[in-house]
Amino acid sequence: MLLLHGYLWWRLVRSTTRPGRTRRLLTLAMVLLAALPVGAVLLRRENSTLSTVVQWIGFSWLGVAFYLFLTLLALEPVRLLLRRRTRSVPDDDLEPDEPYGLEAVSYPHLRDHETVLDLVCRLQLENKKHTVTPIYTPLSTHSRATTTDTHTTIV
Numbered sequence: 001m002l003l004l005h006g007y008l009w010w011r012l013v014r015s016t017t018r019p020g021r022t023r024r025l026l027t028l029a030m031v032l033l034a035a036l037p038v039g040a041v042l043l044r045r046e047n048s049t050l051s052t053v054v055q056w057i058g059f060s061w062l063g064v065a066f067y068l069f070l071t072l073l074a075l076e077p078v079r080l081l082l083r084r085r086t087r088s089v090p091d092d093d094l095e096p097d098e099p100y101g102l103e104a105v106s107y108p109h110l111r112d113h114e115t116v117l118d119l120v121c122r123l124q125l126e127n128k129k130h131t132v133t134p135i136y137t138p139l140s141t142h143s144r145a146t147t148t149d150t151h152t153t154i155v
Contacts, residue, residue, distance in 0.1 A: 004069050005034035011072050037062040 009030045017023040040058030043051040114122070 001034065001037060004065060005030060008065060008069060008072070012068075033061055033065070 009027065013023060013026040013030060017026060036054065036058035038058075040055040040062075043054050
């Protein structure tokens with residue numbers, strides 16, 4: 001049970017969060033979740049409502065944790081392959097602002113590596129930015145709206 005929750009903590013909390021308040025809260029949650037199945041086993045012989053609730057939640061969490069463990073274990077080789085492919089900088093050379101060896105590139109550099117699909121999406125977005133959607137305003141016979149460069153006046 002300790003190894004199961006330790007692996008889940010390592011993969012879901014330690015590997016995904018930086019040290020700080022969030023990691024401490026998630027660690028506390030993982031410790032409480034690990035204590036639920038233990039409490040369920042210890043309260044097995046009690047006939048109280050609290051015992052029933054703790055058993056139900058504890059054994060349900062144990063089942064979810066087991067399937068989560070199996071899923072993460074099955075995806076571990078895939079994660080390692082993807083990590084090996086995407087990591088270009090050794091761990092010693094990483095800056096705190098640049099996780100996993102990623103670095104900022106210029107907009108022209110991104111445009112140089114643009115695919116046809118990226119080009120179509122970019123052109124559609126640029127076209128959408130320059131398109132003005134008309135606002136329907138009914139004009140009465142007594143007033144006429146004129147637009148100048150800075151504001152709209154009603155004459």
